[in-house]
Amino acid sequence: MNWAVIRKTASDSLLLLFATMAGIFVFEIVFCRVVEQMPAELGGGLLSQKWVKDIVRFLLGADLTELFTSTGVMTIGFSNSIVYALSFIFLLTTCSRIVAGEVDRGTSDLLLALPISRIAVYASASLVWIVACVPLSLMPILGVYTGTHWFQLKEPVEYRLLWLPTMNLLFLFWAVGGISMLFSALYTRRGPAVGVVIAVLIFSLMINFLAQNWSDINKIAFLSLLNYYKPLPLVKNQALRWDHLAVLSGVLATTWAAGLIYFSRRDIPAA
């Protein structure tokens, strides 16, 4: 690892990290306010609609009516398009910066002509986003914690149970980061590198959504990254899914290592 590269990557990522964290944090507070104001009958009524049920099941990985408590409802704050969009934008931006981004803007010559091995460059840049994922994944629970103190819900939230999806979310972020690093190492242009990862994520979302009502699709649901992040069942069963964490860890390790191997052997074209 090289301290100068770590420091530079961190300073390049800091502003976006804070903005992303703030965005998720504010969203969770707003979400608590919405839940506080929503009459219980309206929530129950909405959940009786099939299409609402499907969407909630797609987001949370289980039927919310099975755990229609404040804690169960709060898992929506851990798995929704705002949290995904903000955090994935951060990950894609940060992870595509050091290889594809550097080559794309022509600064790779400056960086890779330094006496730093490519392994050290890759590892130094990775350390930044791997560490950054920790505060990022804490934002939903911190937001819910703050929000539920400001806005009184009908019943108390069991925060200890919300640590379970928090942990799972961290592993999901790491897996997405690993995939982003792989495609960043494969490409010389940032656009395609980011585009492929977005396609992978959309594929995951689509599979997850379609699998709710389509048994054939359900057979290939294991291919979806989001299949291994289901917050509601974690809270309901009050236990981590170690198999899911193992899969996400495997995705991280495999893609990160493949990216490292490719990057350390590839040609770096001139600007």
Place this chain on the structure above:
Amino acid sequence: MYKRVMDAVLTSDLTKRYGENEVLKQVSLRVRAGSLFGFLGPNGAGKTTTIRILLGLLRASSGSATVLGQEAWSEGHRLRARVGYLPGDVRFYDGMTGRSTLAFINRARRAGAQREIERLASVFELDLGKRVRNYSRGMKQKLGILAAMAHRPDLLILDEPTTALDPLVKQVFNDELRTFVREGRTVLFSSHTLSEVEELCDEVAILRGGRIIEANHIDKLRSRAVRRVEVVFSDHSPRPAPPGGLRVARDADGVLQAAWTGDVTELIAWLGRCAVRDVTIAQPSLEDLFLAYYADTELKKEELAVVEAHRMERRSR
């Protein structure tokens, strides 16, 4: 360790292929330690590809490349501590200032070159407080020079370094390079501007179409190249037939303008048999040298002679 290395750069049969396209063809290059070595070639000849292999940015398809006694690919990160590199199209992080850019490079190199950075910034009159995005092209080039030279590397690799530099700065830059070489360091100077290589370098290699077509001392290369000959005859009496190496561009009013290739002994012998009032045999510039080596292979010799004759005519006007 550096003192013991005889060759700063040594490549053997270096080849680089992209699929079917062979961009470097068995390039064998030797850059003596402590020399200012010119690396000449037109755009697309393979100069940058060779340099990128030397820096470990590209992997050779076959052949070997050794820099300062270390293998360029496998030991790249170690040897880069002793190498400075200025890319042809130098780019920086736009949001950083010149000073923070150099500080980053200095930290990454663990070079402790702060005093040298300040000295070079003063010599090149570069404002390090500005953000790079506000730099002109010339300022970015100066920043690139500082980044490459500040840690006083044993080998300085410069890819088209004087692009965007004004003549005064070029002079300062050339002085710095000469100092570098006087200190026993090596400079590999890639260019397609022949005059600057002629001014600076003592050895040169010419690359064309991915192949080294010549590598030698500049003086020796000059001796092989076309010379410009102008003879003023003292009368209009018939002259013996000129030797085969003389390509006549103009022969009128007792003045002959021609190009001569090869050993001048034969030419002088012929001139001795003629009634000559004045004669000029000009040393070839590297422009002439370049033309001699770079004439398109599709051109026949006669056509080449016509091209050369036209060029000389233009010069004589």
